[in-house]
Amino acid sequence: MSTGKTIHIRGTVQGVGMRPTVWRLAQQFGLVGEVWNDGLGVTIQAWGTSAALEEFIRQLPLQAPPLAKIGEINCLTLDAAPQVKEFKIIASRSGDARTAIAADAATCPACLAEISDPGNRRYRYPFTNCTHCGPRLSIVTGIPYDRCNTAMAAFPQCPACQAEYDNPADRRFHAQANACPVCGPELWLEDPDGVRIQQAGLDAIALSAELIRQGHILAIKGIGGFHLACDAGNERAVSTLRQRKQRYDKPFALMGRDIAMLSAYVRLSVLEQQLLSGPAAPIVILNKQGAPLAAAVAPGDDKLGCMLPYTPLHHSLLQALDAPMVLTSGNRSEEPQCITNEDARLRLTGIADYWLLHNRKIAHRLDDSVLRVMDGQPRLLRRARGFTPQTLTLPSGFERLPPVLAMGGELKNTFCILKDGQAILSPHIGDLENAEVQIDYRHLLDAYRQLFDFKPELIAVDLHPNYLSTQYGLKWATQNGLKMINVQHHHAHVAACMAEYGLALDSRPALGIAMDGLGLGAAGQLWGGEFFKADYRRYERLATFQPLPLLGGVQAMRQPWRNTYAHLKHYFDWRNLSTEYAELDIIRFLNAQPLAVFDKMLAKQINSPLSSSCGRCFDAFAAALGICREAISYEGQAAIGLENLAAPVFEKQRGQGYRHASETADGLMLLSWRPFWLGLFHDLRQRQELSVIAARIHHGFAQAIVETTLVLSERIGSDTVILTGGVFQNRLLLEEVSRLLRLAGKTVYSPSKLPASDGGLAFGQAIIAAAHT
Numbered sequence: 001m002s003t004g005k006t007i008h009i010r011g012t013v014q015g016v017g018m019r020p021t022v023w024r025l026a027q028q029f030g031l032v033g034e035v036w037n038d039g040l041g042v043t044i045q046a047w048g049t050s051a052a053l054e055e056f057i058r059q060l061p062l063q064a065p066p067l068a069k070i071g072e073i074n075c076l077t078l079d080a081a082p083q084v085k086e087f088k089i090i091a092s093r094s095g096d097a098r099t100a101i102a103a104d105a106a107t108c109p110a111c112l113a114e115i116s117d118p119g120n121r122r123y124r125y126p127f128t129n130c131t132h133c134g135p136r137l138s139i140v141t142g143i144p145y146d147r148c149n150t151a152m153a154a155f156p157q158c159p160a161c162q163a164e165y166d167n168p169a170d171r172r173f174h175a176q177a178n179a180c181p182v183c184g185p186e187l188w189l190e191d192p193d194g195v196r197i198q199q200a201g202l203d204a205i206a207l208s209a210e211l212i213r214q215g216h217i218l219a220i221k222g223i224g225g226f227h228l229a230c231d232a233g234n235e236r237a238v239s240t241l242r243q244r245k246q247r248y249d250k251p252f253a254l255m256g257r258d259i260a261m262l263s264a265y266v267r268l269s270v271l272e273q274q275l276l277s278g279p280a281a282p283i284v285i286l287n288k289q290g291a292p293l294a295a296a297v298a299p300g301d302d303k304l305g306c307m308l309p310y311t312p313l314h315h316s317l318l319q320a321l322d323a324p325m326v327l328t329s330g331n332r333s334e335e336p337q338c339i340t341n342e343d344a345r346l347r348l349t350g351i352a353d354y355w356l357l358h359n360r361k362i363a364h365r366l367d368d369s370v371l372r373v374m375d376g377q378p379r380l381l382r383r384a385r386g387f388t389p390q391t392l393t394l395p396s397g398f399e400r401l402p403p404v405l406a407m408g409g410e411l412k413n414t415f416c417i418l419k420d421g422q423a424i425l426s427p428h429i430g431d432l433e434n435a436e437v438q439i440d441y442r443h444l445l446d447a448y449r450q451l452f453d454f455k456p457e458l459i460a461v462d463l464h465p466n467y468l469s470t471q472y473g474l475k476w477a478t479q480n481g482l483k484m485i486n487v488q489h490h491h492a493h494v495a496a497c498m499a500e501y502g503l504a505l506d507s508r509p510a511l512g513i514a515m516d517g518l519g520l521g522a523a524g525q526l527w528g529g530e531f532f533k534a535d536y537r538r539y540e541r542l543a544t545f546q547p548l549p550l551l552g553g554v555q556a557m558r559q560p561w562r563n564t565y566a567h568l569k570h571y572f573d574w575r576n577l578s579t580e581y582a583e584l585d586i587i588r589f590l591n592a593q594p595l596a597v598f599d600k601m602l603a604k605q606i607n608s609p610l611s612s613s614c615g616r617c618f619d620a621f622a623a624a625l626g627i628c629r630e631a632i633s634y635e636g637q638a639a640i641g642l643e644n645l646a647a648p649v650f651e652k653q654r655g656q657g658y659r660h661a662s663e664t665a666d667g668l669m670l671l672s673w674r675p676f677w678l679g680l681f682h683d684l685r686q687r688q689e690l691s692v693i694a695a696r697i698h699h700g701f702a703q704a705i706v707e708t709t710l711v712l713s714e715r716i717g718s719d720t721v722i723l724t725g726g727v728f729q730n731r732l733l734l735e736e737v738s739r740l741l742r743l744a745g746k747t748v749y750s751p752s753k754l755p756a757s758d759g760g761l762a763f764g765q766a767i768i769a770a771a772h773t
């Protein structure tokens with residue numbers, strides 16, 4: 001007796017080999033029927049014995065292919081009798097395959113085995129892939145996700161590849177990027193004059209490895225853009241790369257052949273090994289140990305950003321090189337990485353010595369994702385290749401919402417789409433101050449609208465009128481007659497984290513703590529050290545850091561010592577202080593600056609806006625210790641330097657943190673750093689180790705945040721605490737504050753799947769806008 005069922009599978013199940021899996025299972029259980037892609041996933045109609053059907057349904061999630069992300073499986077009983085005598089994969093029902101794009105995935109073990117096997121027709125072929133691995137978002141140019149709508153359209157399949165593509169039992173059934181040396185893209189090596197370099201007996205990869213070994217710098221076209229590569233053990237090569245790229249301080253990332261090779265240089269937990277080896281293959285920030293590499297890889301840092309090969313090209317190159325290589329984004333300082341051969345030849349002239357190129361187009365620029373395990377959880381610091389466009393499920397209460405487009409912030413921009421109860425965050429785009437990045441932003445906005453068949457009905461932007469993202473959103477809303485909502489920066493940070501952890505739309509307000517760089521607050525003030533009572537619709541500011549002037553506006557962001565002077569000038573009488581501590585290095589340094597000019601600026605309130613930023617506080621204390629005192633060359637550098645300095649002695653200094661003070665006026669609690677500075681100056685005068693002072697600064701901040709939190713959580717009657725904002729990318733601070741709050745019985749959430757920095761802001765903007773409808 002035959003039973004029939006209609007089965008809907010929802011989630012990321014298209015373009016990842018779900019239908020062939022269904023087909024194989026159906027064969028195994030002797031079912032008849034059909035499977036096809038629909039608007040929301042995969043639909044199956046199947047008939048068989050009820051026992052077989054039941055087991056089939058039970059096996060679906062268990063046997064799902066590696067890249068599938070099953071959201072839910074719904075079953076309905078079918079009354080009709082089967083019209084077919086076998087089980088078939090049928091073409092997508094026209095026009096409604098909507099959400100078919102998966103994230104790019106690292107080479108799977110089966111493909112790796114093929115490219116390593118001299119007898120295989122894909123031996124060392126750099127573009128080998130299958131339904132379980134290979135490029136996805138980086139090559140897609142339209143929907144539905146079929147070969148004709150990808151960068152592979154230019155490469156018609158040879159008969160052997162076509163046979164794989166057509167065979168449901170094959171791992172390459174409907175693998176849109178399927179290719180082989182006969183029909184697929186081609187790799188070659190060029191010199192600066194554009195002349196292809198050849199040498200008998202060596203292919204382009206073997207030649208490249210040889211050049212890297214000799215100390216040359218190569219531009220290498222990857223999945224989502226160009227990289228610059230050199231031998232990570234060659235001090236001269238790495239320093240040359242820094243000079244040519246004009247990237248003097250920011251650490252370079254490293255690619256090692258396998259876990260064993262990386263283990264010689266970094267400590268790896270089981271979780272970190274899993275993250276490195278997973279299909280997303282991100283850069284993972286790890287602690288250095290053992291054998292040294294060139295010091296210029298990550299100067300003055302006790303950490304190293306590491307990744308494993310994620311394309312056949314990388315695998316073969318590292319096999320040949322047999323040593324770790326620096327792999328950093330292929331760009332000039334501050335610009336986005338190149339994605340076309342022409343662009344790379346032009347813009348990387350003077351940086352690269354040779355170019356390893358291929359003729360598969362990159363449709364969308366995708367940086368490497370970066371993550372770090374902190375407080376026991378992986379934390380994405382940059383979300384791009386391998387993670388986008390994976391959707392985020394929205395908390396309950398957000399099921400029925402209009403399509404929302406959130407434009408993101410100004411730095412580390414991403415934008416966010418809300419659609420069909422899901423959020424799709426764009427990959428990391430970059431700092432919109434840069435004109436090249438703006439072009440990329442507009443390109444991706446257009447691409448996402450098309451790929452996800454998306455028409456916004458509501459636009460969400462930051463409160464800051466000068467952010468390019470705000471201006472672009474306003475223009476869009478005006479031109480299309482759409483409603484626009486301005487969202488406060490730190491409220492967006494808090495809401496993004498609440499939604500990531502699934503706090504329901506109508507859940508009680510939580511205590512949201514945003515320790516951040518800068519964001520516009522109410523009444524034109526600049527905020528960044530905030531304690532909110534917040535839900536998705538409202539926030540109330542309960543406590544903040546003492547607002548202090550940013551001397552010279554944006555200059556205060558670039559030159560940390562300006563914040564030191566602003567602090568000292570506010571909390572003390574400068575003349576008395578500088579006389580009393582005249583022997584201290586920082587006092588001598590400050591006295592050598594044109595302080596009279598600043599005093600005038602302060603007196604007249606010119607170009608010195610007040611800000612309660614936590615990031616600038618870290619800058620002020622770091623500069624007092626001589627860390628990045630005069631200037632920083634990338635955002636957060638001073639705080640990172642302070643964290644590195646403190647890490648080795650952090651545990652030992654517990655209980656020795658500097659004290660803060662607080663007062664409450666008009667219901668707003670204000671945290672002051674006067675006693676903090678006195679403690680620090682005392683230690684400086686005692687010639688205390690700088691690492692000890694750095695650790696006490698961290699403990700002092702952690703203590704200030706925890707004590708304030710405990711008072712406020714009592715006041716609002718909530719034990720749920722959100723820790724977010726860019727400053728919580730500091731491991732010591734995040735782990736210490738979380739530990740102490742958990743000890744006090746609080747439930748602590750901090751961003752994991754999205755960056756705590758402005759990289760996660762757009763999700764918060766979108767969810768707040770949705771909550772207002």
Ligand SMILES: [Zn+2]
Nearest residue numbers: 108111130133
């Ligand atoms: Zn594969």
Ligand SMILES: [Zn+2]
Nearest residue numbers: 158161180183
């Ligand atoms: Zn082929």
Ligand SMILES: [Zn+2]
Nearest residue numbers: 516517519758
């Ligand atoms: Zn922010």
